[in-house]
Amino acid sequence: MRGSDLFVYGTLRFPEILEILLGRVPALSPASARGWRVRALPGVVYPGMVADPDGVADGVLLAGLTEAECRLLDAYEDPEYEPTLITLDGGGRRARAYVWTGPTEPYDWDPVHFAEHELARFAENCRAWRSR
Secondary structure (H helix, E strand, O other), X not given: OOOOOEEEOOHHHOHXXXXXXXXXXXXXXXXXXXXXEXXXXXXXXXXXXXXEXXXXXXXXXXXXXXXXXXXXXXXXXXXXXXXXXXXXXXXXXXXXXXXXXOOOOOXXXXXXXXXHHOHHHHHHHHHHHHOO
């Protein structure tokens, strides 16, 4: 299921986090996927994408990831994420995405709130994880 393109909708959409984890910021382009929703998760600041026939998940497409970067991101993600090939809006392009398999909150995740209130602390946690 490896591929060089990854659709991200949560913390990985932020260049600051990508720089910490990958040591670079891959090419980013806005993307969305119908039939999915980005939900808040209980007790954590990051989201999960779940199937929803009426939903649209907004995010970005990371292009040109290496095999090593894909492995690193797989290791970084929570075990309750399932790498899944999804179809993006606008032309039927397909990309990998991390689909959440656990419980969610009954409301959508707010990337603006995350950026304003959680990003700095989350970035520090990523630095600690990366230095292990």
